[in-house]
Amino acid sequence: MDGTLIGLVAFGAVLVLLALRVPIAFALAAIATLGTFVVFAFRTGTFAPERAIRPTASLVFSNSYDLIHSYDLSMIPLFVALGHIAYRAEITTKIYHAARVWLAKVPGGVAMASVVGCGGFSAITGSSIACASTMGRICTPEMLSAGYDKRLATASVAAGGTLGSLIPPSVLFIIYGIFTETSISQLFLAGILPGIVSLLGFLLTIWIWVSRDPASAPAFTGTITMRDRGRAAMESWPAMLLFVIIVGGIYGGFFTATEAAAISVSAAVLIGFVQRKLTLRAIWDSLRETCIQTTSIFLIAAGAKIFVAFVALTGVAPDIVEAVTAAELSPVLLMAAIALIYLALGMFLDPIGIMVLTLPLMIPLIETYGFDLIWFGVVVIKLLEIGLITPPVGLNVFVIAGVVGREVPIDRIFSGIMRFLAIDVLVLILIMAVPTLSLIIPYSM
Amino acid sequence: MLSRIEKLLLDLAVIAVIGLGVLITTSVLLRVFLNSGVPDTVVMVRELMIAAIVLPLAATAAARGNIVVEVLSERLPARTQDWLVVFGSVVGLLALAPLIWTGWREAYDTIESGSFYFGQLSLPKWPGRVIFLFGVVFCWIRLLVQVFGDIATIRSGGRVLVTDALHSPHEEV
Numbered sequence: 001m002d003g004t005l006i007g008l009v010a011f012g013a014v015l016v017l018l019a020l021r022v023p024i025a026f027a028l029a030a031i032a033t034l035g036t037f038v039v040f041a042f043r044t045g046t047f048a049p050e051r052a053i054r055p056t057a058s059l060v061f062s063n064s065y066d067l068i069h070s071y072d073l074s075m076i077p078l079f080v081a082l083g084h085i086a087y088r089a090e091i092t093t094k095i096y097h098a099a100r101v102w103l104a105k106v107p108g109g110v111a112m113a114s115v116v117g118c119g120g121f122s123a124i125t126g127s128s129i130a131c132a133s134t135m136g137r138i139c140t141p142e143m144l145s146a147g148y149d150k151r152l153a154t155a156s157v158a159a160g161g162t163l164g165s166l167i168p169p170s171v172l173f174i175i176y177g178i179f180t181e182t183s184i185s186q187l188f189l190a191g192i193l194p195g196i197v198s199l200l201g202f203l204l205t206i207w208i209w210v211s212r213d214p215a216s217a218p219a220f221t222g223t224i225t226m227r228d229r230g231r232a233a234m235e236s237w238p239a240m241l242l243f244v245i246i247v248g249g250i251y252g253g254f255f256t257a258t259e260a261a262a263i264s265v266s267a268a269v270l271i272g273f274v275q276r277k278l279t280l281r282a283i284w285d286s287l288r289e290t291c292i293q294t295t296s297i298f299l300i301a302a303g304a305k306i307f308v309a310f311v312a313l314t315g316v317a318p319d320i321v322e323a324v325t326a327a328e329l330s331p332v333l334l335m336a337a338i339a340l341i342y343l344a345l346g347m348f349l350d351p352i353g354i355m356v357l358t359l360p361l362m363i364p365l366i367e368t369y370g371f372d373l374i375w376f377g378v379v380v381i382k383l384l385e386i387g388l389i390t391p392p393v394g395l396n397v398f399v400i401a402g403v404v405g406r407e408v409p410i411d412r413i414f415s416g417i418m419r420f421l422a423i424d425v426l427v428l429i430l431i432m433a434v435p436t437l438s439l440i441i442p443y444s445m
Numbered sequence: 446m447l448s449r450i451e452k453l454l455l456d457l458a459v460i461a462v463i464g465l466g467v468l469i470t471t472s473v474l475l476r477v478f479l480n481s482g483v484p485d486t487v488v489m490v491r492e493l494m495i496a497a498i499v500l501p502l503a504a505t506a507a508a509r510g511n512i513v514v515e516v517l518s519e520r521l522p523a524r525t526q527d528w529l530v531v532f533g534s535v536v537g538l539l540a541l542a543p544l545i546w547t548g549w550r551e552a553y554d555t556i557e558s559g560s561f562y563f564g565q566l567s568l569p570k571w572p573g574r575v576i577f578l579f580g581v582v583f584c585w586i587r588l589l590v591q592v593f594g595d596i597a598t599i600r601s602g603g604r605v606l607v608t609d610a611l612h613s614p615h616e617e618v
Binding site for chain 1: 458459462463465470477487493501502504512513514517530536539540546547
């Protein structure tokens with residue numbers, strides 16, 4: 001039986017199961033197991049199922065067990081724990097409060113502070129939707145009560161939340177690193193400048209929006225003294241410290257990404273206790289949430305790992321590479337096509353689902369064209385970020401809609417998002433056209 | 446009973462995560478300040494990872510925390526959506542079955558052979574395999590209970606809880 005045909009049928013079957021609301025992990029694992037069994041059973045030309053049982057079971061077990069039985073990937077539960085503990089210790093929200101004070105006099109200051117707050121939140125938690133969810137509860141009601149345009153108040157946080165995937169630490173970068181076998185430390189460092197450029201792009205969007213329509217963001221009428229600014233800045237030191245530990249530790253060669261995760265969690269716990277913001281109960285609850293969340297991530301990763309092994313058996317990836325090479329697509333055209341595929345998938349699927357489904361086919365293609373996998377990782381994550389705010393299934397938009405309830409209809413949020421989407425596309429083009437932007441920091445280590 | 450076991454397994458996973466953090470932090474501090482380290486840190490972290498990730502499988506399934514795509518299904522009638530939840534659990538049962546079979550063989554073989562990791566402490570290999578088997582088996586049992594429970598709920602005209610499913614693993618981070 002033709003391996004490529006089995007591979008293509010399997011991809012179709014996974015999509016059908018996903019559409020039928022089968023959990024992503026189960027869909028990938030079930031189809032990959034069945035597909036592997038079929039490939040092994042037909043290996044000798046005739047159907048011999050008795051010869052397929054043991055190798056199939058062995059492949060399924062080794063791929064899932066070895067994935068979890070990993071020292072490097074212990075950074076995932078640790079970074080997820082960091083996000084939960086830092087939130088309960090009020091470390092993450094202090095950045096927003098500091099930005100809120102510093103930008104109070106700037107037109108659209110609260111919206112800008114929300115974006116800066118999202119950037120800071122991302123630098124600790126590594127999650128886009130968590131960022132939108134948490135910051136949305138804090139910033140959006142404040143903007144709405146201050147008389148901000150509802151579209152600006154919601155869209156700025158939905159867009160700002162996407163920074164969570166690009167600014168390190170990022171769960172999506174870790175998963176990309178697993179499947180491409182690239183350095184997660186280098187991926188983290190590669191995301192810094194594109195993350196900052198994205199953040200600046202969002203600030204520019206707000207500035208242009210408010211400059212053209214001053215009524216969309218009423219000016220702040222209170223008084224802010226230098227003392228207030230100093231105090232606000234001082235209060236955000238724990239977040240700065242954690243960011244320095246993670247990025248400085250990795251860049252300075254003091255720690256690996258895994259060690260940075262452990263040290264930063266320990267530091268967050270210490271800070272939380274010293275500042276009397278944490279209790280043992282809060283830590284335990286945070287870690288329970290961490291375990292549930294990490295398990296659901298790993299379950300998908302394990303399903304995807306089995307699926308990747310199955311795809312390798314079928315030989316479908318080399319066939320696709322051969323077909324694309326034969327079509328003599330130019331590198332620019334290839335990247336444009338890849339971007340379109342990711343943007344289209346981003347409208348319907350969640351980021352992890354997109355990544356685990358596409359990477360087994362994309363990576364051989366990217367390697368054939370000689371592109372840098374670290375740079376491609378940044379491009380993929382940026383595309384997935386854009387997918388988080390693209391209609392009809394922009395997850396971040398739905399998160400914000402859940403926060404504001406009926407006060408702002410979802411189509412109003414999407415109409416506000418369009419301006420941020422435009423700047424996101426420009427930043428994406430910049431990242432694609434200037435690989436140095438992503439690679440200068442990791443390759444200067 | 447099953448819920449209590451799931452809670453216990455979840456709490457054991459929490460202890461494993463604490464172990465991960467303490468072990469790696471201690472190892473780094475010892476390296477920086479005493480130019481020393483904890484023996485076999487890598488092996489111990491890898492074994493703790495199995496506990497941290499696999500033991501909460503049943504609790505994750507019970508919380509319907511497995512990530513799903515709802516774009517198409519949410520447009521279907523409520524009753525159809527409920528049957529799709531059951532279908533998803535059945536696919537889960539099928540997907541996990543080979544892992545239980547191989548997991549049992551692996552655990553049995555490592556205990557029988559007494560195999561261990563090369564290192565200063567010569568740690569045995571069986572704990573990771575046994576923990577893995579436990580975690581997957583309890584998840585399988587939870588899914589089975591869910592399938593029967595959900596079918597009973599649908600037949601009695603009730604609704605299967607579907608709103609708790611996560612859209613993304615990051616939703617609550």
